[in-house]
Amino acid sequence: MSSRARIPNRWLGLIVLSLTQLMVVLDGTIVNIALPEAQAELGLSDGLRQWVVTAYSLAFGALLLLGGRVADYWGRKRTLLVGMVGFGAASLYGGLAQSGAELIVARGLQGAFAALLAPAALALLTVTFASGRDRNVAFAVFGTIAGAGAAVGLVLGGLLTEFADWRWCLLVNLVFVVIGFIGGLFFLAESRAEGENRYDLVGAVTVTLGLGSLVYGFSLAEGGWGRLSTIGFLAAGVVLLALFVWIETRVAQPLLPIRVVADRIRGGAFLIQAVAGSVMIGATLYLTFHLQIVLGMSPLSAGLASLPLPIAIMIAAPVVTRLLARFGPRYLMIVGPLVVAAGLVWLSTITADGDYAVQVLPGLVVMGFGMAAVFVPLQNLALLGVAAHDAGAASATANSAMQIGGSIGVSVFTAVYVAAFSASEAAGEPMAAAFTDGYGATFLAAAVGMVVASAIAIGMVRGARLREMTYGADAGAGDGVDGEGAEAPRTIAVH
Template sequence: MTTHPSGPSAAPIVDDTPAKAPANRWLVLAIVALAQLTVVLDGTIVNIALPQAQAELGMSDSDRSWVVTLYALTFGALLLLGGRIADFWGRKRSFLVGMGGFALASAIGGLAASGDVLLLARGLQGVFAALLAPAALAILSVTFPGGKDRVRAFAVYGTIAGGGAAIGLLLGGVLTEYFSWHWCLLVNVPIAVVAIAVGFRVLRESRAEGSTRYDVPGALLVSLGLASVVYGFSRAEAGWGRADTLGFLAVGVVLLALFILVEARSAHPLLPLRIITDRVRAGAYLTSIAVGAALLGALLYLTLYFQIVLGMSPLVSGLASLPMTAAIMVSAGVVTRLLPTVGPRILMTAGPLVAAAGLLLLSRITGGSYALEVLPAQILLGMGLALIFVPLQNVALLGIAHRDSGVASAAVSATQQIGGSIGTAVFTALYTAAAATGTPEGSAGGLQSLVDGYSVVFVAAAVALALASPISWFLVDVARDEFTTSDEAVHLG
């Protein structure tokens, strides 16, 4: 059977991977899931450790912000190139090298005795994550070519993508409170050792056949363009009218526009335009941007609310975030069974609305009871995210030729990274404006001004999520039988 085509003008591409899935595919899923968890939680686990690391290493506030920015910058800028390297060089090889490099960078950061070394390590983490993340998702895509097992595999992957950030907050709280900030980075080393040892034995190599020439102009344009956009949004936290903010955003947009023009004319494009111009995948990518923005922004300010307003320790704050993750995991099992029956369109339309309802409920916080004001909202948010994440990865890679699995997987991660950068910048600006209209933080009513700012952020995140609902309804129109075909019968191309 031929699945959803890559676009109206997509040329047929010879399948380079056997259609029959390997016998040890569930062990492959475990290794890929472990790698995904490492990449996702590393975006939040360090946030908990930052105050302690800053004090110990004598870092300025500016240097502290770069600990977060450098990871996002290198990761986001190199994702598409990393995905193409995985396609051409080999997905197993790229996975193992990416995992090993990520572990080495984590060890350097965990043992850092100065702020400069820590910053270098975070940049290196982003570089290797840009190779690891698309390779892992591409391996999953070619290991589970179709059918109900593919739905289950991507449900696990999507659950980790949705809940990994909250797990990072919990793990960061435990390690910071009972050990030290160093372990928030060093914890990646034993995880990587296990993933590499098992992955070396069970992963099968796969790569694109035919021409494997790299699109050097495209790689330079998209890397510099994405880096400029991500950095521009990171600077927007200090003010949207700043010259550097507007300048980097403008340069990024121009470079990405030039990238599209180059790809349209290239005989060996880094990102074949059929991948992003397909209506269904475009809907999935736009939804991914909206969800990435809302999720990362909401989690950041929910954590601040726990620690500053409710006075929770880092550990208790991490525990307080778990209900959302639990709701995602429980709901994911239900959604996995529903997907072959109702298809992704209804689920991805309802999911943003359910999650947005949770955020709107969260916006009614007063600084009072966690059980009454926060817990029900987290459960709704988790349920809505499960409705989105379980089908999202599936839809984004549906019908992708095996030749393009790596770069298409990178495009999924890139949309989430860009969404997170946009969300953090926009929500920070909204929070700052809302909190500034209240009473000063140090005064008797200072906490209320913070609560007002957090409420505005949650409303804005709800709006961003709600926008994903019509996008999914009008664009993500996939037949249900795409998710019920047996693995052996599927042929992508």
Template sequence: MTQLVVVLDGTIVSISLPQAQLELDMTDVQRQWVVTAYALTFGSLLLLGGRIADFWGRKRTYILGLAGFGIASAYGGLIHTGNELIIARGLQGVFAALMAPSALAILTITFPRGRERNTAFAVFGAVAGMGAAVGLLLGGVLTEYASWRWCLLVNVPIVIIVALAAAYLLQESKAEGDTKLDVLGTVLVVTGLGSVVYGFTKAEEGWDQAAAWIFLGAGVALLVAFFGWQARAPHPMLPLRILNRTRSGAFLMQMVAGATMVGAMLYLTFHMQIVLGLTPLHTGLGMVVQTVAISATVPVVTRLLPRFGPRPFMIIGPLIAAGAMLFLTRVTVSGSYWTEVMPSLIVNGIGMAMLFVPVQNLSLLGVDPHDAGAASATGNASNQVGASIGLAVFTTIYAEVTAGSHEPAVLVDGYHAVFRTGAIVLFIGSIIAFTMIRGTKEQLMPGMDRRS
């Protein structure tokens, strides 16, 4: 339920954004930041959230995150300006950064190895894959029949139920030994990621903008400083021992998944509503085929994973998804959802499911229990940072092509550019898997057997 809420909230407001933009009189830049504020605060604070969970207690941190997330959601559903909505989304991201790594760390500790672990992570990965599409569908239903505000308010009863269940069902656990937080590391990674994303946002006004290059350069420098500090910090937020070759490859693959599933799919929903004229409900329903494709593919991949290991799926899956993105570059102003959009969603769902099933498990394989929260946070952070940077890049490319025009033909050209870029990102992801995910299936996922 936690993974569903976390991923769902990355996309649920996407369907409602056109209506929220009209009601709150938001600019296009503010519209983008409604999505980016959540992904950026979530991604940049996840490492800190993971360490808090390890040291303070995973169950305690988890319940605190749930409570704060519910309060932030209630605030977001009651605001009256675009800036307030952006603030509410940022607060959602802050508390999601507490509950998400806690949940994944609890899963890692509960299922340390073997067949049950494979099944648990297959379910977790499937929910991660389906959550984005479920968010689009639920967002469509709520926007059509209630209000865009319910895309935020719907979280309140969910988190109350989950928090009550957690209080009774979960056992407390925490890391032993050093339990000091890395304050400097937190400042470096948060400001670094924020500067990079803001730099891409400024680039929407043109790459000749000095501010864009200043923020991008500063962000890269801060992130380099962050990794340098982690190598010698007495209590690192991200212990570099976590970043072996295979695990680093899995984290990079999660960035690729976040960039395409949030960034590129957001622009597909804009095409379906603004150009094809579909209602929010019909747009959400139209995205369900991707969820169905993911749901149908996950059990097949789960059964085949013990036989072939994760590497082939992590290479082939992104290539299949890239093909779906290239097919989307054929969308037209007068086109049909059935012939131009739906086939791509089905193929993309198949390709992404092949990635989702192994990547979560692989990114946490062999992690010491002391570092479970940090490792799970790094995986989640990779996905959210990929989403925020990917959305900023896609928005910059879209803005350059459309140059402020609202003519349907020009908008479609902008969408084509976004989808082509998404295909390139997925192709790069396949290369990452080919070069970094190395070893036999027994080495990559020990304890697996064909019964798994």
């Protein structure tokens, strides 16, 4: 890695990087609150509205690995500045959209440029604060602001939709972009990785097409799982992803070294991350619909009513961190998803005339406690035992899994919702009751997914390296390698 130039004020650079990450994260939720009004104005069907959310998370997740490599070798500051301009242009296009198709395209472009911004910001933070106490403070500030992004998006989306217009949920990004671009020019120093680089463009195109085909196939399932088009796109997605795996074993500089995901513990962590993403991005989308469409909340009230979930995660995180140090990640990864599932089952009992404080609030709080038990250990598990030169790919894969899981989750839950809603409507139930039947079915499907995540933890998140992570190197003595030809155990910090 090249030595970084001296910058005038690296703490101002930290503000720029933190605001960049905040913009990327909040854009995953800010549109959720605005979606009912956008759907009504642009004439989006229930099937198409999901793509306003899916297009962002799919493009973000599918291109994140490529974005990280571009940032490393093309220049991190340059990549961040180009990403800023592109993200701003996409936001302007979406804010001025006159059709649902234009809004969906704009969201996909936002996701693509976010895949440049996120890894560039994290890499610049790493090289700007190389070591010492300042590094710890910088990462704490960066992580706290990024962690609050989802909550900020919910509240900001509610404020803008209620007191301005839903379009400002996209146009507000221009403020972040201007600050980020000017600040980046003056307060960030260029850096890039050393050595020869070859971009795995074939792998990037293949994985993007594969994931897109898979998600589109799931979205078609709302018309029937047995339809030829549904089966065709799902099959094409599987074939393309299998081709991607084959390509990654053949190229000199793969986008995703297969050894990163082949490890049992890391592979299990990525799968659990994907399921958690499907719930946090997919299932909670239908909560905002219930709050506004059925309970009649204003956009701002709906945003505030969604806050108990991220607040519960933040409150529980320090407690979970202490439990992690004492008991290790395995038990948390088994119990956490089951707690989330319990909260989702509670939400699945919603009725059209139900009370928020009774039917919604307890479920959100329980979900938040369970999600904290999942999220706190996940990043460490994703990096457990990974070689230094694979750390960036492993971290990017964990973030990609979250976004891709969310995009798949939205499509699957939409199919579940449409089936339950149609059945209730055909049975002659009132419209509000049919809506709640559909929403309840999505929450129940999400609960099943979290039970599957717990089963994944039981089967894959186990072994000597986890005992070492909790109790130190002596705990793994005599166990040898984890039975899989994995690299030698190493202790990593829990943060």
